[in-house]
Amino acid sequence: VENIIIHRTGQEWYERIIKTFRDWLGGRIQRELIYNKFYYNALKKVRPQIVHIYFGAPGLLLYREIRKLNLPLIVSFLGYDLSQLTTALGEDVYIRNGLFQNGQLFTVDGNTAKERLIALGCPPEKVYLLRVGLDLKKYKYKIREKNNVKPVKILFCGRFVGKKGLLIAIKSIAEVIDRGYKIIFTIIGYGPLKEKALELVEKLNIKQNIKFLGMLKQNQFIEQCYENHFLIAPSQTDVITGDTETGIPTVILQAHATGMPV
Template identity: 30%
Template sequence: MNKKTIIFKVFEFPHLSETFILAQIITAIKLGYDVKIIVVKLLDLDASLYRKTLIENNILDSIIIEDYKIPKNTFFKIFKFVFLLLKHLKKIKAILSFYNKQNKFSLTWLYQWNFYEVFNSNNNVFHVQYGTNRNPLDLLKAAGFYKPSLIVTFHGHDAFFPINGFIPNNGYYDNLFTYGDLITANTPYLAKKIVALGCPREKMKIIPVGVDTTFFNSIGKNKRAEGSLKIITVGRLDPVKGHKYSIEVVNEMVQSGYDIILTIIGEGSERKNLEKLIENYNLKKNVFLLGKKSQDEIRSFLIANDLYVITAVPLCDGRRETQGLTTLEAQACGLPVIAFDSGGVKYTIELGKTGFVFDEYDTIGIVTILKKIYLERSMLKEMSANTKKFIDANFSQTYINDIWDNVYQNLFNQLTK
């Protein structure tokens, strides 16, 4: 009997800002499944900060490039098309059904069908990362001859139209929502957005992204009772992360005479704007842009700081932070969280116990609580004691793995009925 296989479908891999995808793959491996990863674009493995993890988990051997092997020469393209058609003549009904689901005729669809037919087994479950990556699996399922179950995990931008600024909602997810087996989101915030797009509630399941508490923990953390208040934030330098508001908070604190340090880890398009803001406020001794860091380095910085801050804000299209994995990693390291109530961030915090949430753009509210914490350092100790319990009970990777174990088992059981 063939081993049960989880086939992940991703666009770019291993992507530095998508640690949650790597964690999901490792979850499936630890649960005992055979794992394959279909990748559209394979990134530079030698330059990857996760190379060690990829090697340790034998993930490199599981990667399959999504190459349909279509000849560039028109004559050979047509010749191979006829060859594939004859090769799969017994499955012509399935091929025609797949073609009927397309908006137009193209020789490419047979090459695509041929690539995915290799995985057409009820011993397989496809787990697609990002709704935008669902094609052609949604059409294969819609055609009616494709056996594997289909899970699609949404992560944020894939639920806001126009997607990437140009993809319209003209029935974009209709086949997925009709023929897919399960849709997952990391917070109630994102789940609500997806349901509003037409996803049946019975197919929607909320499964948070977990945090590895054996790696992110508060071991070695010193409980400082005085000195500068050290706050940190981790995330790409992008407008949705709202780093400029964290800098404005620090400016207000410094102007009021408080000794405060902000460390920002991440890289992105906003770097120059943030550097200019730091210079204008004369905060070069208070705010530090450290660029990209490895997971080991991020953990060390988290342990060395007192508080985590995330001042995420909506983009012009209304898109917001959907979960905020770094808030969980910070709390696992003993850091209380101060955040704007943006998107799904609040669902990662136990309000009043492991952190505080303020309205978007309410920098004054954050300044007020930081001043209180600065003067009453015992608050840090009390809240830090709560963070580990909160994470262990709701977001530890062990807890999340149990959820996925049940999900995968149920899908495989349905396939064998």
């Protein structure tokens, strides 16, 4: 695809942006941020027919600049912006700051997210359910047959944050090992709970059963799907931040596309 300009922020941008919002909405810094001016000038130069923003937080920051240019706005809500952000800044953050009133369409990837967005004040007629899709041509479906192979190889892939349930997964694996089953648990990802995860593995004395691979590219994750027997994705609501899954994690779809049980 030609004529696409990509501006990508860092991996931990969501934590920094929440702090920025606290200051911005509290009136401690000027609303005319360099961030806004950069995108305003870029949009003015490109003159797109539609602006599509991923996540509600950037939508809050930028919708005023988009409105100045009289451009239609679509915002896709994808998780933390329906839970962690509203816990930190208030359930009425999108109504209070005018995003729902000024956007033309708001997409979500699941019914839970749709219900949540409407509960936050978004007009139902502006909410569109946009499912996550995969290009199945990129995946080779391999039927997994039940056998007595040992050890059983289990895979986890996700950010090391509360809502992904990594610590629950590690504890569960330890219980299964204690019952005499031979398990190899491979963990893909990164995040703020890494040290806690390492400490838990050490405490439960299952270090020999655990492999931390760190961050991998998508094709490397797919390779791991073929090398392991099944994927676990024990999502939960983070009791501290309120962050939760509002749609199906993409890794579940990708694992299924390879024929891997989840």
